[in-house]
Amino acid sequence: MVLANRIAEKIVVISGQDRKSYLHGQVTQDLNLLNESTFLWSGHCNAKGKLWSVHKLIASDESYLLLASESEANQSFSELKKYGVFSKAEFELSETLHTIGLIAQSTSEIESLLSISFGERNLVSFDLGYALQLANGLVELVIAEDKLAALESKITIEAHENDWLAATIKAGLPRLSAETLDEFVPQMVNLQAIGGISFNKGCYTGQETVARMKYLGKNKRAMYSLFAKEQTIESASEVEIQLGENWRRAGKITNIAVTAEGTFVQAVLPNDTSEQAQLRIKDLEESHLCVTPLPYTLED
Template sequence: MIVASRISEKIIQISGQDRKSYLHGQVTQDLNLLDDTTFLWSGHCNAKGKLWSVHKLIAANDAYLMLASNIEAEQSFSELKKYGVFSKVEFALSEQLISLGVTAQTTSEIESALAISFTSHNLVQFELGYALKLAEGLVQLVIKKEKQAELEGKITLTNNENAWLAANIKVGLPRLNAETLDEFVPQMVNLQAIGGISFNKGCYTGQETVARMKYLGKNKRAMYSLFAAEQHIETASDVEVQLGENWRRAGKVINTAVTDEGTYIQAVLPNDTSEQAQLRVKDLEESRLSVSALPYTLED
């Protein structure tokens, strides 16, 4: 069954004569790689290299679209506007566009339902808007609000965003929450592993820290996908690891998705955490977190 749900994301529109040069100096990604068939994962950092947002970028005619969770988009929007006053660039939080998350067993099922084809690309522009292939069977739509009704009969629309979030967690796609803004450098949430950092593009805000993490091997943390049978695990909870007979703090939960079978969790932990590690949530002593294999390598 093909299911779509409204995603709690906002879309920043970046336009104006200097939009490319300005945004290029703000994000971790090389905007020269954007085209009609490609969206890019990217990060927006403060001067210390700590993330304000993890987002997706689309080149849309005379503007760029930056897609991020509500809290991340609001933070990036505020920071982009703050320094954009010195350039010919304009920013707006779109009121016309919405994001829908579509899941199915295979991408081909979604392609058939929407009459689109990704071939070897990850972005398709079609009559309703944009379709972004995030992973196998995982497609995000960016469409105008009034176009949503045209999806009825093609896919099943639901209000269950947790299923979409769980699918993203399973394949290791990062998303920050209010408690973790300004806390992690991009490599700590695996942004390099999903192609979200260009190490050749030149200067951008926070670049020195990001480069140091890569070339000097300074990064000691990474994002892991975990699962727990419990359904009451909060974001920003501490994760503990068992060492002998004792438990020690290992990291922090940054995202959760509660489903019927349990809770899917993203947590930032030491980057040498093994799949056999014994983990639990602090203050939930009976909880046990299992480590899931990621579909990519954590190497830069």
């Protein structure tokens, strides 16, 4: 069975003669690695190396597409446009491209539904748009508005994104909330673990901080996936950890998804947090958060 959710994302379209050279100097990823069968995770930082957005990049025929949550896309769009006036690059927040999340037990179910095949690729261009394989059984679609009806003839699309957000949290895929922009360097949200940082591409905004974190071992935080059986946690900002008989601030929450299964929480915590740690939501003493295993290693 395949579930479909509308995703609260926006797409920034970067076009113009200088689009590659300009964007290459702004993001953590090497744009030379983009091709018709590959999308890339990437980050967009301020001068201090703090993230404005974590996003996915696609190279289309005449432009780059930057996919991110609404708050991240709005921030990156504003910053890219601000400094792009000095280059031959154009920027647009698309009103006609939409993102749909598909969830299944395996990617093969989604391939069958859409009549596509990923093979060794993580990006497929097909008659409805683009399909990005984020993890096994987790595929994001980029579809033009006039193609939505064709997709809806194949599957019912739910208006909310809770199931999708929960699935991405379980998969350890980072997304920043409006409250956590300008707060974390890329390694603090595990961007290096999902291949979202190139350490060989040369200079980009914030690169000095990102390199220092890697080569001097200065990063002490990471993004964790947490789970609570309670279904009453709809909003929260901080996680606390039990140390002896006391509770201390452990870190900041970036996302919460309440589902029938329970509540999935994504939070940035000390990178030595163990799976046995006793955690709770700040100001919610009866809550109990379990650390769930990430599908990748946090080692460089």
